[in-house]
Amino acid sequence: MFTDQYTIYVISAYAATVVILAGLIWATITSNRKARHDLEVLEQERKR
Amino acid sequence: MSIWRYANPAEFMRITRPAVGPLWIASAVLIALALGWGLFLTPEAEYFGSTVKIIFVHVPSAMLAINTYLLMVVASAIGFVRRHHVSFLIAKAAAPIGACFTLIAIITGAVWGQPMWGAWWVWDARLTAILVMFFFYLGYIALWAAIEEPEKAADLTAVLCFVGVIFALLSRYAVVEVFGVKVVDFQTQHQGASLSVNPGQRVADVYRTPLYLSILAFYVLFFALLISRTRMEIRTRRARAISLARA
Numbered sequence: 001m002f003t004d005q006y007t008i009y010v011i012s013a014y015a016a017t018v019v020i021l022a023g024l025i026w027a028t029i030t031s032n033r034k035a036r037h038d039l040e041v042l043e044q045e046r047k048r
Numbered sequence: 049m050s051i052w053r054y055a056n057p058a059e060f061m062r063i064t065r066p067a068v069g070p071l072w073i074a075s076a077v078l079i080a081l082a083l084g085w086g087l088f089l090t091p092e093a094e095y096f097g098s099t100v101k102i103i104f105v106h107v108p109s110a111m112l113a114i115n116t117y118l119l120m121v122v123a124s125a126i127g128f129v130r131r132h133h134v135s136f137l138i139a140k141a142a143a144p145i146g147a148c149f150t151l152i153a154i155i156t157g158a159v160w161g162q163p164m165w166g167a168w169w170v171w172d173a174r175l176t177a178i179l180v181m182f183f184f185y186l187g188y189i190a191l192w193a194a195i196e197e198p199e200k201a202a203d204l205t206a207v208l209c210f211v212g213v214i215f216a217l218l219s220r221y222a223v224v225e226v227f228g229v230k231v232v233d234f235q236t237q238h239q240g241a242s243l244s245v246n247p248g249q250r251v252a253d254v255y256r257t258p259l260y261l262s263i264l265a266f267y268v269l270f271f272a273l274l275i276s277r278t279r280m281e282i283r284t285r286r287a288r289a290i291s292l293a294r295a
Contacts (some may be wrong), residue, residue: 004097006163009263013156017105020155021079023267024148028276035283042290 055132056061057282062277063093068134071272078265085258093252102160103251104258106267110178110219116146117181117209117216117272120188124206134278135287136202139209140192141277147185177219184212198285 053059086104092102120139127135157175158168169175188205195201251259 004092006097006099008086009159009163013084013159014100014280015107016155016159017109017152018083019150020152024059024145024273026146028273028280032276032280032283037282038193039283039290041057041109042287046290 050060052132054128055134055135056131057134058285060134061279061282066281067273068272068279071268071275075272077266078092078268082258082262082265086262090255090258092251093255096164098254099160099163100251102156104155104262106153106156106160107215107259108263109149109156111263112266112270113146113150113181114216114220115152116142117185117213120146120209121213121216124209125140127202132283133198133202134282136206137261138278140202140205141281142212142274143185143189143192145273145277146181147189148255149266149270150182153180153218174219177215181215181219182213184208188212192230198288 054063071118082104090104092098114246120142123135123139123142126132127139161170162168188208191205195204219238237279
């Protein structure tokens, strides 16, 4: 699979990609959840 | 029926709701398959060694870095001309995604460049253009955050987006050949296109299928992120409108 001296570079590139994408996905999901919750609260308050 | 009905926020939310879950699931499966195939199941190249595996993250990221910016330009132009809020919100939602893919392209390119070129970075046309494009992404995000009035922010960020398009194009088309004649020729150390139609330039056949899979996986993830973030922006805008109406 990896037999040369470049393994550390390859693993670093994949690790950086996964960390950045995981951060982006996490930020998207949490901010989406917060936006949905805030809007629901406001709409409920408006109905009352 | 006109396509502009999709520019209605309520219609956009209704149409995209069933797509969100399947897109997230598909992107998770495809990313796992693509990265697993690229990292563990592809052979080392004769000259590049195992660094050839970096193309499975670098190439799709670089493609999305440039294409996301072009999508922002088109969405901003539509918003600018037809005053459709959803267009502006799509551009706003795309910016952090494009910035992240640009960062991945820069980092993975640098990690590949060190063992192959002997330098993490060289100031050639394509690399410099993509770095400037990254700063345009950051400037665009910062400008949206700095201006409280959404209409004004939409217009000013659109103008900023138009100005930066030259760097998106330059990062892709630093060298353009037409019938063997170079019509655009900026100095660049960067390789030719990995998926070039010219067999002498493109990657070997054994890497092409996993590369296509990787590109597909990154695009599916991009659409999952873009739709989710646009829905979030629409909700935030709606919440702001309710708050202002109450005040």
